[in-house]
Amino acid sequence: MKKAITNKFWVVLVVMVFSSIIDCCLCNAAVEEDGDIIFGYIHEIGLILVGLFMFFYGFTQYRKKRLIENIPTSKIRAVAMGLSELKGKAKQKSPLRSLLTHKDCVYYRFLIEKEERRGRSSSWKTVSEGSSTDYFYIEDETGRLLVDPLDAEIILPLDYQYIDTIGKFLFTKRMRYTEWYIQPDEDIYVLGTVKKIKDDILSRKKKLRKQLRKLKEDKEKLKKLNIDKSSQISIEEWDKVEETIKQEIFGEELKQPPEPEDDIVIAKSDIEKIFIISDHSEKEITKKFGMKSVLLIFGGCCLIIGMLISLLARAGLLPEGLIIPWRKFYR
Amino acid sequence: MGIIILFLGILLLVVIGLVLYLVSIYNQLIHVRVNIDKSWANIEVLEKQRYDEIPKLVKVCEGYMKYERETLEKITLARTRFLEAKTPSEIARADAGLAGALKTLFAVAENYPELKANENFIQLQNRISYLENQIADRREFYNDSVAIFNTRIKQIPAVFIANILKYTPKEMFKVPEVEKVSPEIKFEFPK
Numbered sequence: 001m002k003k004a005i006t007n008k009f010w011v012v013l014v015v016m017v018f019s020s021i022i023d024c025c026l027c028n029a030a031v032e033e034d035g036d037i038i039f040g041y042i043h044e045i046g047l048i049l050v051g052l053f054m055f056f057y058g059f060t061q062y063r064k065k066r067l068i069e070n071i072p073t074s075k076i077r078a079v080a081m082g083l084s085e086l087k088g089k090a091k092q093k094s095p096l097r098s099l100l101t102h103k104d105c106v107y108y109r110f111l112i113e114k115e116e117r118r119g120r121s122s123s124w125k126t127v128s129e130g131s132s133t134d135y136f137y138i139e140d141e142t143g144r145l146l147v148d149p150l151d152a153e154i155i156l157p158l159d160y161q162y163i164d165t166i167g168k169f170l171f172t173k174r175m176r177y178t179e180w181y182i183q184p185d186e187d188i189y190v191l192g193t194v195k196k197i198k199d200d201i202l203s204r205k206k207k208l209r210k211q212l213r214k215l216k217e218d219k220e221k222l223k224k225l226n227i228d229k230s231s232q233i234s235i236e237e238w239d240k241v242e243e244t245i246k247q248e249i250f251g252e253e254l255k256q257p258p259e260p261e262d263d264i265v266i267a268k269s270d271i272e273k274i275f276i277i278s279d280h281s282e283k284e285i286t287k288k289f290g291m292k293s294v295l296l297i298f299g300g301c302c303l304i305i306g307m308l309i310s311l312l313a314r315a316g317l318l319p320e321g322l323i324i325p326w327r328k329f330y331r
Numbered sequence: 332m333g334i335i336i337l338f339l340g341i342l343l344l345v346v347i348g349l350v351l352y353l354v355s356i357y358n359q360l361i362h363v364r365v366n367i368d369k370s371w372a373n374i375e376v377l378e379k380q381r382y383d384e385i386p387k388l389v390k391v392c393e394g395y396m397k398y399e400r401e402t403l404e405k406i407t408l409a410r411t412r413f414l415e416a417k418t419p420s421e422i423a424r425a426d427a428g429l430a431g432a433l434k435t436l437f438a439v440a441e442n443y444p445e446l447k448a449n450e451n452f453i454q455l456q457n458r459i460s461y462l463e464n465q466i467a468d469r470r471e472f473y474n475d476s477v478a479i480f481n482t483r484i485k486q487i488p489a490v491f492i493a494n495i496l497k498y499t500p501k502e503m504f505k506v507p508e509v510e511k512v513s514p515e516i517k518f519e520f521p522k
Contacts, residue, residue: 055347059352066355069479070359070362070366070479071366072370072475072479073475074468074472075472077464077468080369142464142468304340304344305341308336312337315333317332317333318333318334
């Protein structure tokens with residue numbers, strides 16, 4: 001809730017700043033009576049904001065790179081609760097086949113796109129996309145641990161892509177099918193939060209409360225509990241009932257003991273947002289994040305500086321030759 | 332005027348970038364430092380669990396190993412020493428003593444078929460062995476954390492911030508010589 005309010009605040013702030021800058025520019029443009037100026041200002045200010053986003057986003061990628069480098073790899077047998085890095089082989093928990101290629105896998109992601117043509121140019125529009133959410137295991141020489149891939153940042157190379165042409169003559173339409181998957185026994189890297197899959201104490205309390213509520217609603221049973229046949233059930237009698245139900249719950253649990261490895265899971269946490277699953281090596285992942293952060297930071301800087309030069313030139317503070325002619329790009 | 336604004340804009344960008352970079356280095360150093368403390372605490376959690384299992388093990392063994400009082404006393408003594416240890420090096424030494432005494436006990440137990448068949452003993456032996464393996468893994472993790480920390484604080488530009496924070500290299504967990512040597516096993520049969 002608090003996060004949503006903070007996000008809204010930033011959106012409102014950016015919109016306010018953006019609109020006030022446009023207002024200033026419009027005033028200036030009105031004086032000069034030149035539609036190109038408004039058009040130019042909008043582009044330049046917009047791209048400066050994009051540049052700023054790239055610049056800051058680049059630093060978050062750099063943080064991720066460093067985080068991966070700074071966390072040593074844990075052995076699954078001795079993994080501790082909290083943020084952990086694991087390396088091992090992917091193993092299925094239950095049979096799973098990818099949606100497009102029907103490959104045996106532990107995880108898949110697919111994307112179906114449709115080609116859209118506008119004059120000479122064309123672009124791909126997403127028709128459908130999705131990914132599997134089935135749990136799977138990561139196994140090393142010491143044991144195995146459950147992985148919940150929900151909301152993970154998946155870094156995988158493209159495994160399948162096929163372009164199909166539908167229709168005949170002038171009415172042809174192109175569709176693109178793309179798929180990524182992790183196959184069983186593939187080496188994987190996981191960085192995420194290790195946590196209890198369920199809290200035993202909490203779940204027992206819930207069960208107890210449910211049973212007690214049921215009991216309170218059943219008047220016949222309540223009568224039976226009133227051992228001394230007094231007008232009310234005494235505290236001692238109630239305690240005895242509670243203890244009996246507790247024992248019943250324990251008995252049920254013992255009858256169906258959970259698999260020990262299913263006790264904990266590596267997943268995304270509410271506190272630590274980082275959760276990466278990849279079939280690349282740790283070195284390759286850090287290299288990817290490093291490259292991405294450098295490109296974003298320097299790309300963002302160049303974009304900001306370039307747009308600032310054009311903006312200042314448009315405002316008459318720098319030579320006119322430095323103005324970017326945006327209209328030309330639309331012709 | 333335009334040149335000045337452009338220059339100020341670039342300067343502002345550079346300053347923001349530099350501040351963000353320094354902040355990220357500072358955060359990194361804090362993170363690797365906290366990692367060491369956390370990994371040490373994680374070892375202690377398992378050591379405590381193993382420590383709690385020992386009285387149960389001694390109790391089970393007492394009934395069968397009447398003639399191994401010395402071995403059992405060694406374990407109790409090692410456990411007490413472990414409890415008294417405060418610093419990491421003291422803990423490492425006490426832990427080595429305890430691990431050695433346990434190895435001796437399990438080796439001597441081979442000589443008592445009834446004890447070896449006892450379900451409680453088997454369970455405790457498995458549990459302690461499992462805990463020992465977990466402790467060994469976590470020590471490895473601790474050493475990895477220390478290695479990362481020691482490398483980071485020597486790298487440029489982190490070294491400058493590390494100097495300001497007065498960060499010095501941390502000591503790794505070294506296996507004491509006692510633990511490297513196989514335990515001495517004496518069988519004391521009644522005459």
